[in-house]
Amino acid sequence: MTPSAKADADMLLALQGVSKQFGGLAALSDVSLGVAQGEIYGLIGPNGAGKTTLFNVVTGLYSPDHGVVRLGETLLSGCKPHEVVTRGLARTFQNIRLFANMTALENVMVGRHVRTQAGVLGAIFRGATTRAEESAIERRAHELLNYVGVGTHAQRLARHLSYGDQRRLEIARALATDPQLLALDEPAAGMNAIETAALQELLQRVRADGVTILLIEHDVRLVMDLCDRVAVLDYGKKIAEGAPSTVRNDPVVIEAYLGGAA
């Protein structure tokens, strides 16, 4: 079965006719795409093509002017950002947004918020249930820090971690919310070759553990190596979709990146 033949209903994440205007600018016009369960799906395109806007629509930071976004059976469009997370979609940011003055461990513990219950009374009386929950949160956070490879920095402030470790920590925090789909906005930006290779290995592990990945990335090699399918955005429109090797030879894509012959 070729991926493009998959029916929309099988898709974990499905966008149908999504449009978003900012004033006179059509940041996204009529974009439809589907990410299948268990795949790594790349989203590429020149600067200003609307990739991050699409991310923000999917994750509830913006609501689309037209169109719908679904995750499995549930509707994401119209949800608030925290509701999107509850429904199983977590994200990272292009410019890292950690809780800079919390420790690495605390950052990941915050990620567990959405899957835990303890309220004010629980915190004050700290009964057996709350204590058990707290230690489960901490245990899981430690596991995730080790999983992404920053376990030795658990007690350091997030802002004091190296750039590559901050990126990994952000992924750990997103994974702490138990997502079905992990949306990464340029995770390899600013990384050197060694860090990028390690990231690639991490993302493959995440996928192997059953999390689907949606990825915006500029690093062409990473996209070619990692993604099962890619979509290309240009001026807010999807101009190509398919296997990386097909897409890179598509004349429309080459024109979008290099500019057409005048």
Added chain:
Amino acid sequence: MRDWQRRWRGWKRNRQVVLGAWIVIGIVLALLPFVTGATLGRGWVRIIDFALLYVMLALGLNIVVGYAGLLDLGYIAFYAVGAYVYALLASPHFGLHWPVWMALPLGATVAAVFGVLLGSPTLRLRGDYLAIVTLGFGEIIRIFLNNLNAPFNLTNGPQGINLIDPIRIVDLGFSETYTVFGISFPPTHNYYYLFLTLTLAIIFISIRLQDSRIGRAWVAIREDEIAAAATGINTRNVKLLAFAMGATFGGVSGGLFAGFQGFISPESFNLFESIIVLCMVVLGGMGNIAGVILGAVLLTTFPEALRYLGELQYMVFGQVFVDAADLRMLVFGMALVLIMIFRPAGILPSMRRRRELGADAPVAAQEQASLYDAQR
């Protein structure tokens, strides 16, 4: 690490030292009104009572400003709400004389509701914009209290409410003098123990909230609200919870104030009061419970101590050059400025802020490395 720091850490680890320190603190707190009364006079016991009320207020504001990072310049409104609810339910004004165990929790609850009322329209605002709206809210409450004497006399307007019932728990009236084993307990002492108990409860709650799921969510919102939402925190509810919790502490403190003072008027709840409570939080060390307590105690007692400046001048120079009343606020203001210059994160900064401002050498090197990474 300096020598005293090493010694301090050694002590902190030693169980006996810690236990001993707590026992000493307990004895000091238990004897404080008697020692103060005997040395400085009865007036100072009253000042200490007020200091405890301000500790409760400052800890409440600390939840809003220190934990959740929401700058609130109208916080005294919740103190006012708590005080007025108690006063209306336990005074001849309406002829109601509810017992304290009903009036005080109700005052705290109403204050919490007002906290949510203030919080809801400000959810989208941050920083200075939020500060301005909360400032307005504080003034609105005061002006309402000032004018709600017509057409229906709810608050008795600028005259305030008089003859508020003193706090009484079953048969124990706090405004009476008791003699136990030959030791006399005047009202100021009784109130001291009541306020101390409630202050300890509020300290306990603050500590428990600090490292909890909710406490972490508050700090996450302070650090980066968008990231907090994208991590699954319902920022609206968690922020409203911070406003409500802070307001609850303010309401409790206000109810106690009304019962202690016996008289309240809108004058007691002006903008200056909001500012001074905020000063306590910032000066003591935002987000650090010990710092906030210290800030509240210092800022209540220091201005009172400065009243002796006149006497001091007389003793040293034989005459009074500058009137103590004038000098007092000058010295007070100068002290605030100096503390902020030399201790920008507060007298006792929170762990977080200490790490933030005073980076150790290896950490600083790392920071530069990561900056370098980002520039590439």
